[in-house]
Amino acid sequence: MPELAEVFFHSSHWKAACGERFDVAWFHSQPRCCRELDAATLVASIDSAQLLSGYTHGKRMLFAFSGNRFLEVHLGMTGSLHRLQPDHEELKHDHLALRSSRSLLVFRDPRQFGRLALHETDDGELPGWWKDLPPQPHDRAFTRKRFHLLLQRRDKAIVKSLLLQQELFPGVGNWMADEILWRARLKPDRRLGTLKDAERNALFKELRWVCREALRIIGKDYSDPPKQWLFTHRWRDGGICPVSGVPLRRDTIGGRTTCWSPEVQL
DNA sequence: GAGCCTGTTCGGGC
DNA sequence: GGCCCGAACAGGCT
Numbered sequence: 213m214p215e216l217a218e219v220f221f222h223s224s225h226w227k228a229a230c231g232e233r234f235d236v237a238w239f240h241s242q243p244r245c246c247r248e249l250d251a252a253t254l255v256a257s258i259d260s261a262q263l264l265s266g267y268t269h270g271k272r273m274l275f276a277f278s279g280n281r282f283l284e285v286h287l288g289m290t291g292s293l294h295r296l297q298p299d300h301e302e303l304k305h306d307h308l309a310l311r312s313s314r315s316l317l318v319f320r321d322p323r324q325f326g327r328l329a330l331h332e333t334d335d336g337e338l339p340g341w342w343k344d345l346p347p348q349p350h351d352r353a354f355t356r357k358r359f360h361l362l363l364q365r366r367d368k369a370i371v372k373s374l375l376l377q378q379e380l381f382p383g384v385g386n387w388m389a390d391e392i393l394w395r396a397r398l399k400p401d402r403r404l405g406t407l408k409d410a411e412r413n414a415l416f417k418e419l420r421w422v423c424r425e426a427l428r429i430i431g432k433d434y435s436d437p438p439k440q441w442l443f444t445h446r447w448r449d450g451g452i453c454p455v456s457g458v459p460l461r462r463d464t465i466g467g468r469t470t471c472w473s474p475e476v477q478l
Numbered sequence: 479g480a481g482c483c484t485g486t487t488c489g490g491g492c
Numbered sequence: 493g494g495c496c497c498g499a500a501c502a503g504g505c506t
Contacts, residue, residue: 286485373495378485386483
């Protein structure tokens, strides 16, 4: 379930191997998620390279290797990163594995909606496009002023769809958007033009709160958030709103399964 | 076996 | 131009 905090958690597995020197143990270029990556280039770039650091931004990850190489990873719907014993055997959907004397770093992705890409810079600095990514909702640079600017001239947009736009709110995915709207007490199909100032401010507040708390709780060790969150109750039909005690609704809004609480969200 | 799905992209349409 | 929707991608789970 890779949204902001889950992505951070997965990245921490590979980051734990920083300093180790890797070879490509195997790579399968046929799966859709690997097609951008040329096998020969990958081997030439990563073989004997040292993992220097790992970064996340929203749902994206970037791993820096010696030789000014960067491996970009997106987990899509079902991707995951693992750090295993060096001799761990290959499983069915393990498309890429890097091996050091101490670790096997695996990229796994059954549905192949993820993405791997390789980048190079002249000086080992982070690629310019990475530095230019917009601020994440939990970043200091994501100010109230910026938030209100993002909402301007989008009066017809549906608030749930808006929250899922990665170029605006990097890292927010389907469950996070539902959690944010539930806490802000906004019906997910509201058009931005109908939001009053107080509602916009509530949205801003809960957006940042959910991103920060998710990172703190899930990003740390993949714990589930407390039962007071919508999170625990949203996954299947029959859930009960932890605030109102009324059954939750599940509808398709903005093309996505959306769980919301009719008594609470107006 | 049918239906559902935590993400992204693309084409069509208003 | 902005934004919507639906389809497509592919496999695991219920």
